[in-house]
Amino acid sequence: MFSFRQLTIYGMVFASVGRKGTLIISAIIYGAGVALQVPAPPAGVFVLGRILLGMGLGLISVTSPMYLVESSRPTTRGRFIALYTQLLTCGNVIACGISLGTRNLAGANSWRVTVGFQLFLALVIFLGALIAPESPVILMKANKHDEAxxxxxxLxxxxxxxxxxxxSIDEIARWVQEQSTSGEVHLSECFKGPDLRRQLLGICIAFFTIATGITFWFGSGTTFFEAAGVAPGSRVDQFALVAGAVIFIAAYAPSWGTIGWIVMTEPYSQRLRLLQSTITMVxxxxxxxxxxFITPYMVDATAGDLGVKVCYVWLVMIILSVLWAYFYVPELAGLSVAETDLLFETGIPARKSASWGASLRSNARDIEESTSIVLTVGEKGVKTDEAPYAHT
Structure with a gap:
């Protein structure tokens, strides 16, 4: 929740320092938050540390995907976002491993090590931001064409x-020119015209990515299995419950866990990318x-008492997410930013977007081949015309 307030306020304020500057400041804030928590200070100081950590995390989660989108080719954009999400998953695995390895340490040390390890992550982000160049888009906006x-x-x-x-530079220059001639960006633009579709796409994918139940399995899976009686010597149906959860997580990682983040970062126009990305992350x-917060109450016997029946809730959400994806999510793979803009501006339906993109690329190849033929014929014609003069 600390990330919520951070995203809505600081996401706009830090636009003035660029992607590089934002990541540097975010790493410092993130590291400061961790440093306040590790000594196990009074509750007020610990909460302050959590707030700072959330602020840093909020900034990083908005800025990193934007930097990748602005810096990569259309053909590699999805791969970089996918790698980004895989690294997030690796972070979860590492955190679980550290928690498992330190569970027998005495007193607060069992959690201090896990929390303190985040200082290393803050250092990695800080050093990486120092080494990495600024986003070419930001440099072009600042009229630093050579640096861009x-x-x-x-990159x-x-x-x-x-x-x-x-x-590539000409394309970025067109984006910058379009933004400068359109005047100041307003929040209401995110919900008008073609940009409304883009924003709803980001909002819905952000919701369904979580509503399918992944947070429940990561956060409450252990206590849930204990409450369900899963233990050595359990019944077949109890082990089936564990197997089902493992299969779900394994299927989620390369699908909604990876592609969901790609869809959350790709569809926005350059003009509204910061605002729409911020709203999506919120x-x-x-x-x-x-x-x-809610699902433990749904499962607990003293509240909702759903128990293992909570899996039916996730099943319903998965069905809804699949139907929504089929009818609403367009195919953006391989499209340049300009082509993505064209898709939304012309209102291409999601179900026809793949064939539309294929025809767009086919037409581009045909034009390129026709141009090549014309140039070749033209060069031959010049040589033919010059021949008579060579004999005179």
């Missing part, structure tokens, strides 16, 4: 003087908190 070209060359590993570089973290 160098940053893009470094995409391409020749600064290549045709690909020129095309929904994501609010959903994470809500599911983690």
């Amino acid at each position: 070209r160098q940053a893009l060359a470094s 995409r590993n391409i020749d600064p003087n290549s045709e690909e570089m020129t095309e 929904v994501y973290w609010t959903s994470t908190w809500a599911v983690g």
Whole structure:
């Protein structure tokens, strides 16, 4: 919940220091929050540490995907976001491993080590932000064209003087020009015209990514299995419950756990990317908190008393999420930012988006081949015309 307030306020304020500056400041805030918690101070100081940690986490969760989208090619954008989400999952696994390894330590040391390990993560983010170049989009907005070209060359590993570089810089320049001529960005724009569809796409995927039950299994799985009587010598149906949970988590990781984050970061226009990403992350973290807070009461015998029947709730949410994805999520893989804008502006339905993208690329190849043929014929024609003059 501390991330909620952070996202709505600081997400806009820190836009002025760029992606690089935001990540550096976020790492400092994040590290300060961890440092306040490790000594096990009075409750008020500990809560302050949690607030600072949430602030840093909120900024990082908004800024990192935006940096990846702005810095990568259309063909590699999804892969980088997927890698980003896999690293998040690795963080969960590492945290569980540390907690398991320190469970027998005396007193508060059993949790201090786990909390303190986050200082290493804050240091990694801080050093990475120092080394990484600024986002080319931010540099272009600041009229630092040469620095933007160098940053893009470094991030995409391409020749600064290549045709690909020129095309990429020209595309970014068009985005910046469009934003400057459209005036100041307003929050209400996120819910108007084609941008409404983009925003609803981000909001819904943020909700369904959590509402399918993953937070419950990660946060309450152990106590849930204990309450269900799972132990050595359990019945077959009790082990089936564990097996079902493992299969769900294994299926979730490469699907909603990875692709969900890609969809949460890809669809926005450059003009509204910061605002719409912020709104989406607010929904994501609010959903994470809500599911983690409510479901224990749904399961507990003194409250909702659903017990293992809570799995039917997740089943219903999974069915709803699949239907929603089929009818609402367009295929954005391989599309440039300009092509993504065109898809939303022309209102291409989600079910036709894959064939639309394929025809778009096919037309582009046909035009490129036609241009190549015309140039080849033109060059031959020049040589033919020059021949008579060579004999005179």
